[in-house]
Amino acid sequence: MNNPTFTLDGKTIPFTEGQTIIQAAIAASVYIPHLCFNPEFKAHGSCKLCTVKANGRKTASCTAQPQPDMIVESNIQELNDERRALLQMLFVEGNHFCPSCEMSGQCQLQATAYELNMMSPHFDHFFPDRPLDASHPEYLLDFNRCILCSLCVQASRDVDGKNVFALAGRGINSHLIVNASQLAETGFSGDDKAAHVCPVGVILKKRVGFVVPVGQRKYDLLPISALAKGD
Amino acid sequence: MVSQVSTHAGYLDDILARHHHRTNQLLQVLIEAQAHYGYIHTSAIDYLSLQLQLPRAQIEGVASFYSFLYLQPHGDYRVLFSDNITDRMLGNMDLMLSLCKQLWVEPGKISEDGLLFVSTTSCTGMCDQGPALLINNIAINQLTGERINEICVLIRERVPLLEWPAEYFEIADNIRRSDILLGSNFQSGRSLTALLQRGTAETLQQIKVSRLRGRGGAGFSTGMKWELCQAATGREHFVVCNADEGEPGTFKDRVLLNRYADMVFEGMTLCARIIGAKRGFLYLRGEYRYLLEPLLSVLQGRREKNLLGTSILGNNDFNFDIEIHLGAGAYVCGEESALIESLEGHRGTPRNRPPFPVTHGYLNQPTVVNNVETFAATCLIAQNGGAWYAGIGTDTSSGSKILSVSGDCERPGLYEYPFGVTVAQVLSDCGAKDTQAVQISGPSGVCIAAGEFQRRIAFDDIPTAGAFMVFDQSRDMFEVARNFVHFFAHESCGFCTPCRVGTSLLSNMMDKLSQGHGSACDLVEIEKLNLLLQSTSHCGLGHSACNPVLDTIAKFKPAYDIRLTHKEFTPAFDLDSALSQARQMTGRDDAGAHLRECE
Ligand SMILES: Cc1cc2nc3c(=O)[nH]c(=O)nc-3n(C[C@H](O)[C@H](O)[C@H](O)COP(=O)(O)O)c2cc1C
Ligand code: SF4
Ligand code: SF4
Ligand code: FES
Numbered sequence: 001m002n003n004p005t006f007t008l009d010g011k012t013i014p015f016t017e018g019q020t021i022i023q024a025a026i027a028a029s030v031y032i033p034h035l036c037f038n039p040e041f042k043a044h045g046s047c048k049l050c051t052v053k054a055n056g057r058k059t060a061s062c063t064a065q066p067q068p069d070m071i072v073e074s075n076i077q078e079l080n081d082e083r084r085a086l087l088q089m090l091f092v093e094g095n096h097f098c099p100s101c102e103m104s105g106q107c108q109l110q111a112t113a114y115e116l117n118m119m120s121p122h123f124d125h126f127f128p129d130r131p132l133d134a135s136h137p138e139y140l141l142d143f144n145r146c147i148l149c150s151l152c153v154q155a156s157r158d159v160d161g162k163n164v165f166a167l168a169g170r171g172i173n174s175h176l177i178v179n180a181s182q183l184a185e186t187g188f189s190g191d192d193k194a195a196h197v198c199p200v201g202v203i204l205k206k207r208v209g210f211v212v213p214v215g216q217r218k219y220d221l222l223p224i225s226a227l228a229k230g231d
Numbered sequence: 232m233v234s235q236v237s238t239h240a241g242y243l244d245d246i247l248a249r250h251h252h253r254t255n256q257l258l259q260v261l262i263e264a265q266a267h268y269g270y271i272h273t274s275a276i277d278y279l280s281l282q283l284q285l286p287r288a289q290i291e292g293v294a295s296f297y298s299f300l301y302l303q304p305h306g307d308y309r310v311l312f313s314d315n316i317t318d319r320m321l322g323n324m325d326l327m328l329s330l331c332k333q334l335w336v337e338p339g340k341i342s343e344d345g346l347l348f349v350s351t352t353s354c355t356g357m358c359d360q361g362p363a364l365l366i367n368n369i370a371i372n373q374l375t376g377e378r379i380n381e382i383c384v385l386i387r388e389r390v391p392l393l394e395w396p397a398e399y400f401e402i403a404d405n406i407r408r409s410d411i412l413l414g415s416n417f418q419s420g421r422s423l424t425a426l427l428q429r430g431t432a433e434t435l436q437q438i439k440v441s442r443l444r445g446r447g448g449a450g451f452s453t454g455m456k457w458e459l460c461q462a463a464t465g466r467e468h469f470v471v472c473n474a475d476e477g478e479p480g481t482f483k484d485r486v487l488l489n490r491y492a493d494m495v496f497e498g499m500t501l502c503a504r505i506i507g508a509k510r511g512f513l514y515l516r517g518e519y520r521y522l523l524e525p526l527l528s529v530l531q532g533r534r535e536k537n538l539l540g541t542s543i544l545g546n547n548d549f550n551f552d553i554e555i556h557l558g559a560g561a562y563v564c565g566e567e568s569a570l571i572e573s574l575e576g577h578r579g580t581p582r583n584r585p586p587f588p589v590t591h592g593y594l595n596q597p598t599v600v601n602n603v604e605t606f607a608a609t610c611l612i613a614q615n616g617g618a619w620y621a622g623i624g625t626d627t628s629s630g631s632k633i634l635s636v637s638g639d640c641e642r643p644g645l646y647e648y649p650f651g652v653t654v655a656q657v658l659s660d661c662g663a664k665d666t667q668a669v670q671i672s673g674p675s676g677v678c679i680a681a682g683e684f685q686r687r688i689a690f691d692d693i694p695t696a697g698a699f700m701v702f703d704q705s706r707d708m709f710e711v712a713r714n715f716v717h718f719f720a721h722e723s724c725g726f727c728t729p730c731r732v733g734t735s736l737l738s739n740m741m742d743k744l745s746q747g748h749g750s751a752c753d754l755v756e757i758e759k760l761n762l763l764l765q766s767t768s769h770c771g772l773g774h775s776a777c778n779p780v781l782d783t784i785a786k787f788k789p790a791y792d793i794r795l796t797h798k799e800f801t802p803a804f805d806l807d808s809a810l811s812q813a814r815q816m817t818g819r820d821d822a823g824a825h826l827r828e829c830e
Contacts, residue, residue, distance in 0.1 A: 048767040063583040089732035166288035168295040172735040174725030179288035
C-alpha cells in the first residue's frame, strides 16, 4: 500500500502513522523554519517558529500530525512575517551580541534570522541581567542567549541520565538553571549529549574560540534552509 | 543554624510521610514546607531532593513557577494586595502605599528588618468585598484606611495572625439572586440515589439530553466529555474538579465551595460512577486556602454517610474518593492540561494537545476535568432529568449561569439567571447607574459598551465563565485595559515565545502610552502583536491576552487618543525616566529633578 500524503506548499509529501508534519517534511527534504525542534528529541513545541497553516488552521508543525490530503502552507508571506516577529522577540528578550559571539555563523537563531530576512530587532530590547556561569573547567554557560528550547534539559535527562539542567521561573522571568549552585558542582562533562545540543550559544567549550574562522562556518557556507533537514 | 539539612528533616519527614513520599505530591509538599519558615530553604530543597529522589533543579524549577512559593526569606508577614481593576477602583493602591509608608517598606521588597514583604497579587476572588489582601495566604477583605492602620500596629507589634480580630477574616457569600442551582434545596445523596435507580447509561443519556455545557469558559458539552472519557481505555480513570478560579472578577466557585460543596462533590461522584473512576481531585486555588479545612470536613461527612469511599450506598463495585490539591498562585493552572501538570507536581505548563485529557489526562490516563459549577449542575440533572434542564435557558444554552458581579454597582455579589438574560437586566438588578461598560468573563472575555446592553448571556451571544465587572462613566477604560494587560504578562507561563515575550511587550507599550510617550504607531504595533498572539500562542491565555486592548481601542478610542501626544514619531528612550535611579538615590522628586521639557 502507498503511504498517505499531504501537500506542503503545493508539493506532495508522504507520511507514516505517528509522524508530525515537520518530520514528514524533513524526510522529503523540505525546510520548515524551526528552533526548539531537533529530530533526535521529543518535540517541545515552544518557540512556535514552525507554525504552519494546516487546512487553514495555524498549528505548530513539530507537534501536529498530518491528515491524509491535508493542505499545509508554510513558505507564505503571512507566516514568514509572523516568524520574523517571533525571532525579533527572541532577540530582544535576551542579550544577543552576534559579532562577539563564538557561535556566530553556527547559531540556528542567527541563521534563521538571516533566512527570514530579519533586518532589525524592531522591538525595544529588554536587556535582562543574566550572569554567566564560568565555574566549570571546560565549559562556559552564557545564559544571555538562552531561548528556553529545553533541548539541553531533555538531553541531560533522557540521554545522559544526569539532569544537569532545568527550566525555572515563570513568564518573562523564565530561565535555565543547573542542578547545583553552579555548573562545576554538577556531573556535567564535555562528553554529555547536553554539551552539544544547544541551538544557540549558551553551552560553550572553553579555549577553542574561533577555531573555525568567521566566513567558513556552517551557515556562512550554506543557508540554514539548505542544511536544515533537521538541524 | 537553619541551613543544616538535619534541621529540615524534623518538619519535612512529617510532611513527606503524609504524602507517602510520592513525587506527584511535590507541589503539595512544597506548600506545606514553606509554612515552616515562610520560605523554602535551600537545604530543605536538598533534603527533599534526597528523599524524593528528584533532581534539586527540578524542585527549584517547580517552586519558582508559583507566585506564592519563595526560595529566599520573605519576611514574617507577607502582605499581598489583590490588584484586580475592581480593587484599584476601590483604592487599593493608596492603601498599599499607606501601609508601606507606615511600616517603612517599599512595595515589592522585604523590609530591612526582615519583618514584612509587601507586594501586589492577581485578583484574589473577593471583588464583591474589596479592596482585598492576602496575609501569609489568608484573605482579609473590605480594607479601609482605618483597617490598614490597625494592621500596621499588629504587624509592628508582631502579633501572631491567629490573634488578629476574627472579623478581619470574615468572608461574605453575597448571594443576591438565586435560581435553579443556588435556590435548590440540595440534600446529600439524592442525586446519587437517582443515578443508581436510573443506571449509569441512562444517567449519562440524561446529561446529554440536558445539553449542559461546561461553565469554566470553553463551553464543551459535558455529556460528550463524560462519554468520550468513559469510552477511553486506560489503567484507571480520573475525575478532576477545576476550582482554580483565577479569571479576574470571578468568585462564584468560592461561594459554591463555601455553601454548596456537598453538591459539587456529589457531582464529581456521579461522574466517577459514569466514567468508572476511583479517584478524584479538587484543585483549589491557593487564594482559597482558607476553604481547605471546611472542604475536608464536608468530604469526611460524605464518607460517614457512605456517599464517598468504598461500597458507596452499599454497591460494592462503587468506590470513589476525593483528594484536595492546593494551587500556589498561578492563573495558567486553570487551563486544564496545565492543571493536570500541576496536580502531578510539575510546573504548570500547558501540554501539547492533542491528545486531550479525556484520553490522556492525569498520569496520562483518561480524565474528566470540569468546572465547580458544572459538577453542581449535574446533580440537578440527575435528580430532575435532562429534559427539565434543557427546558430552562435558551436553545443554545440550557440551564442557568451564575454571574459574579462587581465594580460600580450598589449590590455586588452572585446573581444566578437562566441563560438568555440581557446585560441590561443584570445591570438593573445589581443597581448599576450611569454604566459605561461591562467586562464580561474577565480580561479574557469581552468588553461590552452601552449600546450593546440588550445583548444576552448565552454561548451564541456573550459566553462567560461568570465575571461581570461594571464600569461607570467616571472610569478610564484605558486604565482598565492596562490593568488586564499587566495581569496577562504576570501570569504568562513563559513556555511559548509569542506569549512570554508578547505580553511583556504589550504591557510596556501600554505603560508607554500611559506615560504620554505614545504615538499612533503604537496602536498599529498593538494590533500586529495581537494577531501574532492569537495565531501562534500555545494556549488560551496567549490567545486572549490582547482582547482587552483591542476591545477598548474599538469601543473607547478617545481614551487612547488623549494619550497619543506624539502623532508621528515614537520616542523609545525616555530621558526623564532614565533619571529615576538618580532621583531615588538623592531622595528628590521635585520639579527640578525632572526633565519634562526635554521630551
Ligand atoms: C488560561 C486559562 C485559565 C482557565 N482557568 C479556568 C478556571 O479557573 N476554572 C475553570 O473551570 N476553567 C478554566 N479554564 C478552562 C479549562 O481549561 C477547562 O476548559 C475547564 O475547566 C473545563 O471545564 P468545563 O467544561 O466544566 O467548563 C481556563 C482556561 C485557560 C486557557
Ligand atoms: S541552554 Fe541552549 S539548549 Fe538549553 S534551553 Fe537554553 S537555548 Fe535551549
Ligand atoms: S500562551 Fe502563554 S500561558 Fe499559554 S503556554 Fe504560551 S506562554 Fe504559557
Ligand atoms: S520548532 Fe515547533 S515550536 Fe519550536
